[in-house]
Amino acid sequence: MWRERDGVRLLSCHELERDGFINGFSTRMGGTSPMPQNALNLAGFHEDAAENIHENRRRxxxxxxGDWQLTAVWQMHSADVRIVRDREDARSDQVRCDALTTNAAGILLAVKSADCVPVILGDQRTGACAAVHAGWRGTVARIVERTLERMSAQYGTRAEDVRAAIGPAAGGCCYEVGAEVIEAFRSNFDDADSLFQPTREGHALIDLQRANRNQLIQSGVKSERIHTAPFCTMCRTDLFFSYRREKSTLGRVGRLISVIGRQG
Ligand SMILES: [Zn+2]
Known part of the structure; x- marks a missing residue:
């Protein structure tokens, strides 16, 4: 479901919203950053002026x-999950991890991406939610499974109550990886070969959205409660930023953010 205001567009999961979780996956439209123009870059302070990013976040x-406290973190392709206790705790964005979870209202958990897979989770029964950044390393480290385990330990979340939305990411149509990645998946997942589409020697296309969907299902999330955005960031650079597509040609790449929070 698209939402738009003053030229800023985002993709939102209607079912999660109906469960009481405000959520959205940003696009590149309606911003002020020169990437190449009017780009809604929402992170990456070393590649864009801070005032652009702040203005884009405001938009x-x-x-x-309502009044939301946005909280982001310093991502590093790990499987570390951070518990955000309250709005005060949410103000700190220097914590290093790749997933955030909270059961407090009014906090907008955010993960940044530009090709990696963003996953947001909402548990209507306990009011807990989570935002997860899963690149290939995070996927191999089973970060969505780790996040569900933390939600279960911390808030009593049961996987069968969870609804998940998997956001726009580099898709199985475009994301080619080499032997290192193929080997990492083969040694960690029995069904790894179902994720690959062989290309040239030693290379294959990988479907990371599907890999994360499989992990959610194996953790007990019902398949009908997992919603996958039908967009590849590498195909659709008119809508999204793509690190792989744009880094070499433009030098600088904007960052998308994916957010979820519980309404008070
Ligand atoms: Zn594609």
């Missing part, structure tokens, strides 16, 4: 009614 947050 992005206007799509959500």
């Amino acid at each position: 992005f947050l206007r799509l959500f009614d």
Whole structure:
């Protein structure tokens, strides 16, 4: 479901919203960053002016009614999960991890991406939610499974109550990987070969959205409660930023963010 305000567009999961979780996957439209122009770059302070990012975040947050504390983290392709206790705790964005979870209202958990897979989770029964950044390393490290385990330990979340939305990411149509990645998946997942489409010697296309969907199902999330955005960031650079597509040609790549939070 698309939402738009003053030229800023985002993709939102209607079912999660119906469960009481405000959520959205950003696009590149309606911003102020020269990437190449009017780009809604929402992170990456070393590649864009801070005032652009702050203005873009202000525009992005206007799509959500109410008073929200946005919280992001320093991502490093790990399987570390951070518990965000309250709004005060949410103000710190220097924590290093790749997933965030909270059961407090009014906090907008955010993960950044540009090709990696963003996954957001909402548990209507306990009010807990989570935002997860899963690149290939995080996927191999089973970060969505780790996040569900933390939600279960911390908030009593049961996987069968969870609804998940998997956001736009480099798709199985475009994301080619080499022997190192193929080997990492083969040694960690019995069904790894179902994720690959062989290309040239020693290379294959990998479907990371599907890999994360499989992990959610194996953790007990019902398949009908997993919603996958039908967009590849590498195919659709008109809508999204793609690190792999744009880094070499433009030098600088914007960052998308994916957010979820519980309404008070
Ligand atoms: Zn594609």
